[in-house]
Amino acid sequence: MAQKPFLEKFYSYQPEGEKKKILLALRSYTLSVDTAQRRMMITFSLDKIVDKAVLYEIEKDLCEIYQPHDCYIVPNYPSHLFSQQYLPHLIFELKRRTAVANGFFANSTAFYDENGGIFTVRLNNPLEQLPKDAGCEDILREIIQTEFNLQVRVQIQASGTFDAEKYFREHNTNTIRVALPPEKPAPVIRSALSEETAPAVINEDAPHIVIAGKMEFNISAPELIYGKS
Incomplete structure (x- = not known):
């Protein structure tokens, strides 16, 4: 019938x-x-x-x-229709099955080795372990098997850099952010010879006396002062 x-x-x-x-x-x-x-x-x-x-x-x-x-x-579909061009459809289905797929597969590429039966998904970020731990390779393999009657091995590879702030912002991911107190300016330590102090002047009548601001220094008998090591 x-x-x-x-x-x-x-x-x-x-x-x-x-x-x-x-x-x-x-x-x-x-x-x-x-x-x-x-x-x-x-x-x-x-x-x-x-x-x-x-x-x-x-x-x-x-x-x-x-x-x-x-x-x-x-x-x-007939098995011969499967190729790396099907990647967007795979990711679309993957997102429905696991939230981990959101963001991690953006701008990813794929290569299908038909002879070796290996389907490689290359991420545009270096964080391959998280989608692997979430079982994304197995889920993708199951989708391909169900939709194309094909037994393939799926592997996820990493590349590029990952912008965590952009990911959390675009996907409204709850994260713990620590607010640091505003940085306080470093205290200004002024010495007797700071820029606000008049330059040192040698007394012409007494060359062994150096005047710096309101301070006088007798340099007629200098001595070495050692600090603790």
């Missing part, structure tokens, strides 16, 4: 534009419903890459119309 077209199955849904175009282009779809949890998962079999953001909009529309608690659409 032939499968009903998606828009006939979900006849209450009347999308337009790009959303309708995607649904009309479906090769097939599978529907899984968890009535107890009120969750709906739909797999779309597609022959070309579509925008993840549009799929998320379809999810939202179906939730509003059919009132499930969750609706999750999984695209499924």
